[in-house]
Amino acid sequence: MSNHIVETYDEDLRELHLLIAHMGKDVSTALETTCNDLVKGDKGSADDVIEHDKDINAQELNINLKAQKLLALRAPMASDLRVVLTSIQVAGNLERVGDLTKNIAKINRKMGMSLPANIANLVKKMSGLATEILRVSISAYSNKEENQTQKIFDDDVTLDKQYKELSKAILREIKRDEDHLEDLAHLLFVTRHLERIGDHAKNIAEATIYMCSGEMNRFDSLEDNQDV
């Protein structure tokens, strides 16, 4: 795609792009750190992550403002319009991911027990996949690559399967070990959060498709198809 005749228009769009890339990176990093620490039982990063969420919220607002300005002043059309609209959607999804990560960090901080081995493995696997899906969706959006999105939808289906598996494992553990009921209940929340993060990554992928080709679609998740 060639440049706009008015160069400052290109600069504005580039700035928006950088803001999203930066926010995406912050959110990805926070998620990865928090999940790793949870599995290891390390509470060191928790406070920082919780504090840093404020900054992530501010980034979302900033992106919204930038997009508003572009809409009002540039009257973007066609592909430019889709870029601006999706930037708002993506920023919203990233902000939710940030909140969910904050919640996981809070749970990490409160966690009294150390995770049983099997659960720890499953959490590691699931959080690793969720982090990966998020990272790929952000990359696909930033690079405007539609072809990466199919993997995201497939991985999200896998993530949903892992969510079911992990939930079952935690419920079994609760039956076996009633003393750590609270912690295990919190872990259930963590699995829920990770599953939600996968959904948000999927939303980002759908936004990427819309931005590239103008097609609006929602991809059904495994849940909807299986009446679970």
Place this chain on the structure above:
Amino acid sequence: MPSTKTEQMVMASLKARHRKEQSFKLLGIAAIIMALFFLVTLMTSILSKGLPGFFQYYVTLEVELERERLDPAGDLSDQSLFDGQAKKIIQEAVLAKTGAKKRNEKKAARKLVSNGSDLRLISFVQANPELLNSRQSVKFALDDDADSYFRGFVKKQTPEKQRRLSDLQIAYLDQMQADGLVSYEISDYLFFGSASRNAEMAGIKGAAIGSLLTLVVCFVIAFPIGVATAVYLEEFAPKNKITELIEININNLAAVPSVVFGILGLAIFINIFGMPRSIPLVGGMVLALMTLPTIIISSRAAIKAVPPSIRDGALGVGASKVQATMHHVVPLAIPGMLTGTIIGMAQALGETAPLLMIGMVAFIVDIPGGVTDPGTVLPVQIFMWADFAERMFIQKTSSAIIILLLFLIVMNGGAIWLRKKLERRW
């Protein structure tokens, strides 16, 4: 303070630029002053020679209006009055006033009053028949030599043999003046008299009417043809080599010396068609030929000046080409066309050469009644008068020039007024 480099460069060149502008301005002012000087000199010369020509010297005589002598047939008809003794009665009045007795004295005295005074008396009687058979004071024009004396052109100092007036005549004139009988008034002859060999009787009436008739003929022929040609060429004619050729030819015709049109008129109208010479009809036709290119060119310019948006608007609403042209373009172009025509007419008014070629130079005394009566035009009249030696003719020539210039100014002024009045904004 000049801050940037560019500003400094501009400031540096400023002085030279101002100097250039100053010298250009001065040049312009000098040119204007010179032009004004020439104009003032010309006007002064014309006015100083011509204004006196508007006046003449008259003498008031007491005449016996004896009915039987003046009007033998008793019916106040022209024939009867011509047969009467108007001339003799006037001469008797002159002799009485001057006291001339001897034969040579009488002869001298009679020459002092204008030859045409009898006509003046006859008109007076016809206008006031109730005054017959009484003694009346009537004004008569002095003969041109006497008139020249009073203006100071015939001087007492010159030896008698070289003068046009004898010492005796001068004595009589001085006597009349001393008696308060001589007056200096606006010359009615100038305006109402026609061509005459007698300078004091000469007037422009015939020539003016001849000019008017000629111009009317010229307008009636040239305006419709010129306007229609311009409309056709500009709006309807296809743009090809032939129309280009026509356009070039019309433009060139505007620059052709006017005498050539005279020769054309002579060859075609007079020789081939056998029309009579010296009539306003032929003169008008020749002038029409001459004026046509001017009218066509200015009309075309007026039509071109109508913006295409007007035509588009008319065509867009479904007008045909003819309707769009006649309902919209031509009405908007009329002011320009009229202005161009009037200027062309003003030019034609002052033309002499072509009319000389077709013979409008004859000495015409009768005022033309219509376009087929022989006549002459004002510039030709001026041209003829310029030939005559009498002093009064010189003055009357200048006076006629002033009158001609006034007509031209009025016509051009009319063109300007018309243009201002009809100017439309679109």
Place this chain on the structure above:
Amino acid sequence: MLELGEVIVNCADVSVFYGDTRAINNISIDIEKQSITAFIGPSGCGKSTFLRTINRMNDTIDSCRIEGRVKVDGEDIYAPSVDVVPLRAKVGMVFQKPNPFPKSIYENVAYGPKIHGLSNNKNHLDEIVEKALTRAGLWAEVKDRLHDSGTGLSGGQQQRLCIARTIAVEPQIILMDEPCSALDPIATSKIEALMSELSAEYTIIIVTHSMQQAARVSKRTAFFHLGDLIEYDSTDTIFTNPKEQKTEDYITGRFG
């Protein structure tokens, strides 16, 4: 999606030449009845030339030649038997610079009906004039000064007067060649509102330099470039997700 309703103008393989230069290359397009269609494109792309083929205004240019077929309401308008004069009553035109005749407002509107013989008495003519001025949204402003000069109105009013003049001869189609480019934004908005109302009865084709205007008023948009028809689709599609790269580049301001 394009999905045309009843078609009133059908152009097939139309090419327009100025002398030897080809200005329009083989364009085929159908215009839907009683809707607004916009022609957009950079300067010199031929959109005005193409517009003028629909009412044969290009006939006034000597060197202009046309190939292909243009049908208006089922009739081939370039057939030898066709008289241009009634065609132009059927297909009216409003121009870029408002060009009311230098006559009274009344005379401006009455001229068309008079020459086409639409009215034989003064009362009827008065009615026609009033109706046209009302439809053009101008009646209230000028009803007390119908005999004032048309050129004394403001720019926006003059353009509405030109629209009234066009409507007075009861056209089916109104062609508008950049009708608002000489007007201020408020006058432009009034004309755009007027166009919306008029499109219920008339078919309107508008050539415009302003993409925002095309986006606001038209139901379908055709994008022209260097004499070619690049894309023709619903306005919605053209401005959110055009199919051709050239179209996308033009409307996003990536080339002029």
